[in-house]
Amino acid sequence: xxxxxxxxxxxxxxxxxxxxxxxxxxxxxxxxxxxxxxxxxxxxxxxxxxxxxxxxxxxxxxxxxxxxxxxxxxxxxxxxxxxxxxxxxxxxxxxxxxxxxxxxxxxxxxxxxxxxxxxxxxxxxxxxxxxxxxxxxxxxxxxxxxxxxxxxxxxxxxxxxxxxxxxxxxxxxxxxxxxxxxxxxxxxxxxxxxxxxxxxxxxxxxxxxxxxxxxxxxxxxxxxxxxxxxxxxxxxxxxxxxxxxxxxxxxxxxxxxxxxxxxxxxxxxxxxxxxxxxxxxxxxxxxxxxxxxxxxxxxxxxxxxxxxxxxxxxxxxxxxxxxxxxxxxxxxxxxxxxxxxxxxxxxxxxx
Amino acid sequence: xxxxxxxxxxxxxxxxxxxxxxxxxxxxxxxxxxxxxxxxxxxxxxxxxxxxxxxxxxxxxxxxxxxxxxxxxxxxxxxxxxxxxxxxxxxxxxxxxxxxxxxxxxxxxxxxxxxxxxxxxxxxxxxxxxxxxxxxxxxxxxxxxxxxxxxxxxxxxxxxxxxxxxxxxxxxxxxxxxxxxxxxxxxxxxxxxxxxxxxxxxxxxxxxxxxxxxxxxxxxxxxxxxxxxxxxxxxxxxxxxxxxxxxxxxxxxxxxxxxxxxxxxxxxxxxxxxxxxxxxxxxxxxxxxxxxxxxxxxxxxxxxxxxxxxxxxxxxxxxxxxxxxxxxxxxxxxxxxxxxxxxxxxxxxxx
DNA sequence: CTGAAAGCGCTAACAA
DNA sequence: TTGTTAGCGCTTTCAG
Numbered sequence: 001x002x003x004x005x006x007x008x009x010x011x012x013x014x015x016x017x018x019x020x021x022x023x024x025x026x027x028x029x030x031x032x033x034x035x036x037x038x039x040x041x042x043x044x045x046x047x048x049x050x051x052x053x054x055x056x057x058x059x060x061x062x063x064x065x066x067x068x069x070x071x072x073x074x075x076x077x078x079x080x081x082x083x084x085x086x087x088x089x090x091x092x093x094x095x096x097x098x099x100x101x102x103x104x105x106x107x108x109x110x111x112x113x114x115x116x117x118x119x120x121x122x123x124x125x126x127x128x129x130x131x132x133x134x135x136x137x138x139x140x141x142x143x144x145x146x147x148x149x150x151x152x153x154x155x156x157x158x159x160x161x162x163x164x165x166x167x168x169x170x171x172x173x174x175x176x177x178x179x180x181x182x183x184x185x186x187x188x189x190x191x192x193x194x195x196x197x198x199x200x201x202x203x204x205x206x207x208x209x210x211x212x213x214x215x216x217x218x219x220x221x222x223x224x225x226x227x228x229x230x231x232x233x234x235x236x237x238x239x240x241x242x243x244x245x246x247x248x249x250x251x252x253x254x255x256x257x258x259x260x261x262x263x264x265x266x267x268x269x270x271x272x273x274x275x276x277x278x279x280x281x282x283x284x285x286x287x288x289x290x291x292x293x294x295x296x297x298x299x300x301x302x303x304x305x306x307x308x309x310x311x312x313x314x315x316x317x318x319x320x321x322x323x324x325x326x327x328x329x330x331x332x333x334x335x336x337x338x339x340x341x342x343x344x345x346x347x348x349x350x351x
Numbered sequence: 352x353x354x355x356x357x358x359x360x361x362x363x364x365x366x367x368x369x370x371x372x373x374x375x376x377x378x379x380x381x382x383x384x385x386x387x388x389x390x391x392x393x394x395x396x397x398x399x400x401x402x403x404x405x406x407x408x409x410x411x412x413x414x415x416x417x418x419x420x421x422x423x424x425x426x427x428x429x430x431x432x433x434x435x436x437x438x439x440x441x442x443x444x445x446x447x448x449x450x451x452x453x454x455x456x457x458x459x460x461x462x463x464x465x466x467x468x469x470x471x472x473x474x475x476x477x478x479x480x481x482x483x484x485x486x487x488x489x490x491x492x493x494x495x496x497x498x499x500x501x502x503x504x505x506x507x508x509x510x511x512x513x514x515x516x517x518x519x520x521x522x523x524x525x526x527x528x529x530x531x532x533x534x535x536x537x538x539x540x541x542x543x544x545x546x547x548x549x550x551x552x553x554x555x556x557x558x559x560x561x562x563x564x565x566x567x568x569x570x571x572x573x574x575x576x577x578x579x580x581x582x583x584x585x586x587x588x589x590x591x592x593x594x595x596x597x598x599x600x601x602x603x604x605x606x607x608x609x610x611x612x613x614x615x616x617x618x619x620x621x622x623x624x625x626x627x628x629x630x631x632x633x634x635x636x637x638x639x640x641x642x643x644x645x646x647x648x649x650x651x652x653x654x655x656x657x658x659x660x661x662x663x664x665x666x667x668x669x670x671x672x673x674x675x676x677x678x679x680x681x682x683x684x685x686x687x688x689x690x691x692x693x694x695x696x697x698x699x700x701x702x
Numbered sequence: 703c704t705g706a707a708a709g710c711g712c713t714a715a716c717a718a
Numbered sequence: 719t720t721g722t723t724a725g726c727g728c729t730t731t732c733a734g
Binding site: 012014015016026027030031034058059061062063064065066067 | 710711712713714
């Protein structure tokens with residue numbers, strides 16, 4: 001005799017239930033829901049009907065296990081609290097979800113330990129691809145993806161491997177526009193607050209700045225080359241260091257908008273005004289830049305372009321077995337003039 | 352005869368390899384890496400050694416499939432571009448990762464379509480638990496988690512089900528402190544820019560404001576109750592509407608910091624100054640609030656507390672089969688006075 | 703305490 | 719075109 005009948009057996013609802021209800025084999029169900037063209041229309045209809053009625057959806061884990069594809073895309077960013085990244089993440093998510101992928105986000109916070117953990121976790125979850133959108137990273141780690149044969153995209157750098165693409169940002173263009181703009185306004189003494197210099201992209205931006213300075217026949221002053229860390233607090237600290245100097249610059253370029261906002265704050269506290277006392281230029285053009293007081297002149301780097309290029313690259317790798325890509329896109333940057341830049345005070349401007 | 356030997360067979364590295372190398376059964380390997388106490392110390396040592404040498408880590412998909420536990424926690428937020436959420440996400444991620452969980456983030460952007468998709472995707476990925484940290488959501492969807500027996504935590508609201516916990520934010524406290532602060536400074540005409548009123552938490556905050564007004568014997572003016580949408584642009588639009596009014600308030604409370612920053616921007620453009628022309632109070636106390644010009648007086652809601660309480664609740668549900676919890680924590684809020692509040696102009700203050 | 707074996711739900715040969 | 723079947727890598731009874 002059977003055990004007492006379980007009260008309304010918690011219906012399992014797997015592919016078998018659907019097969020039974022549609023009176024076909026589980027293989028046919030599998031083919032149907034995977035849109036394999038060779039399924040007879042009549043059977044397919046029955047399957048879809050059963051799927052509908054049962055409210056069935058396939059078990060992702062099982063699918064992943066057998067197919068070896070997780071439909072998971074990793075996204076590693078520097079720090080999620082820098083507004084540039086949420087904007088990028090949003091775009092990335094939109095595109096990925098649209099294509100049926102889920103995204104696994106993780107931030108390194110510029111910490112080697114956390115970075116290592118990020119990479120490991122991505123590997124463990126068997127992401128189908130990974131975008132490393134950090135402003136620099138321990139390069140050794142990158143190769144782990146290539147070795148595991150996981151397609152990857154990087155900003156600025158990355159291993160030269162067939163499975164990895166580099167998205168090159170044209171920092172030069174935007175920064176040069178910024179320097180020219182400043183020079184045209186009459187500035188000769190321009191400071192630069194960089195990101196952490198152990199990060200590649202921070203160096204790249206700094207180099208681009210120095211190069212532009214040179215191109216405009218301006219001389220760099222080492223004392224005005226300050227190392228920041230891409231955060232609000234970092235911008236504040238950097239500006240404090242700048243103000244402690246004997247001789248002040250008349251304009252400041254920052255390697256990101258958060259830094260610039262930190263600078264604005266210090267200037268406000270010191271009762272110095274922008275752009276009268278100092279002209280200020282940021283980098284990234286986060287949405288917020290339009291809302292600072294006064295609104296921030298900044299170099300726009302489109303996170304939309306970046307995110308789309310990243311996902312596109314990853315998906316194209318995943319789509320084809322042959323690998324005719326590994327192109328590297330170039331992301332443009334350009335100056336957006338708002339209200340933090342103006343002519344230097346007469347005293348300083350008079351050469 | 353065998354086929355031509357595959358060139359350096361891409362070593363599979365599964366639990367079997369480890370078992371072979373450690374000269375034990377796969378069951379023992381499984382037990383060891385799952386820290387089952389009953390494994391003989393000697394064998395365990397051999398297993399760990401093999402794991403080490405092979406650099407083995409278990410296949411998450413397979414594990415999830417057989418155990419029914421994905422070690423994935425869902426996190427649904429309103430919109431990732433509102434700085435409050437990244438701060439919350441970061442905290443949430445820290446705690447979750449520490450406990451061995453991965454997190455699946457998704458934002459609703461206040462869009463019912465997207466929300467539905469979020470919920471569905473979480474369900475499909477079989478998250479072990481989900482935190483709905485939105486400022487309101489279509490409540491019908493919530494029950495889907497309860498029905499699927501997935502533990503959930505909500506801010507402010509949520510179905511009364513044993514598997515779901517509600518984190519109650521004590522809006523009243525902080526908002527009341529804000530109103531009192533304003534009243535003490537001499538303000539009698541206080542406007543309030545709410546979030547989208549179809550969202551529960553927006554209504555709750557508005558109600559708390561109204562109640563405080565009443566408690567301080569101040570009368571509400573319907574014209575000064577503006578509906579915003581928690582964004583920078585929304586704050587800007589709301590303030591434009593306020594300025595279009597015949598009679599102006601002397602102080603403005605906003606239901607979040609982004610709204611307040613939008614307001615500051617409009618005031619700046621209109622050459623009105625804060626706090627001389629208008630006192631302004633935000634809500635959330637995002638890190639940025641300290642950096643606005645002038646720094647924003649705001650009501651702090653600790654996203655750290657929120658995130659920690661959320662993860663803790665989820666994990667406690669997951670840990671025990673019996674369900675002795677379903678407690679609902681209360682998250683405190685309190686006023687942080689900075690520089691956007693001051694006495695109203697004489698003309699207006701003179702009663 | 704350990705190992706053999708039975709699946710978890712699904713996809714992908716292979717046969718029919 | 720469809721169905722049968724063998725696993726994917728792991729956890730977990732169940733014997734021993």
